[in-house]
Amino acid sequence: MANKTCGHLGKCGCETYLTTPPPCPTPENCPDPQPCSEVFDAQCIVYTGPDLECGQDVVIAQNTSVALALEDLVTYFCGVIDNLPVPNAFKYTDTLVLATLAVVPINHNLNSTFVTVQLIDDASNTLLVHGTDYVVNSYTANSLNVSRTDAGGSTRIIVIG
Secondary structure (H helix, E strand, O other): OOEEEOHHHOEEEEOOOOOOOOOOOOOOOOOOOOOOOOOOOHHHOEEOOOOEEEOOEEEEOOOEEHHHHHHHHHHHHHHHHOOOOOOHHHEEEEEEEEOEOOOEEEEOOOOOOOOEEEEEEOOOOEEOOEOOOEEEEOOOOOEEEEEEOOOOEEEEEEEEO
């Protein structure tokens, strides 16, 4: 079978198509029947609906691959984190260099033990995952300790209290 070209997406499928067999039987303990009997690469599925917007921002444009749409969602929402509408009196931000397993004390002076902590990797501009990429422990009303579990590097921290 010859490959079909999907514009800027490259090779995404075949010019002639195979029929899809019925799904495999659902195992006994599964509450819902399995609706899909095959899997497609997210780069080969294209969203063809209208642009998806948040306010005036187009977050996902029409005719975007699902893979790119997911990247656009992450980029959009990680960018929003830096611009949270939180008064500066309740928000602490800083950029740190966090080495692997090094514990770094953060003195945020927010007078609260009920804080939300978010870390963003400066190199990739991606939101880090608590418990996977970093750990927060031993905190008081005005400080906390944070450490990265990977190689670390330049990291933005946002503490909201």
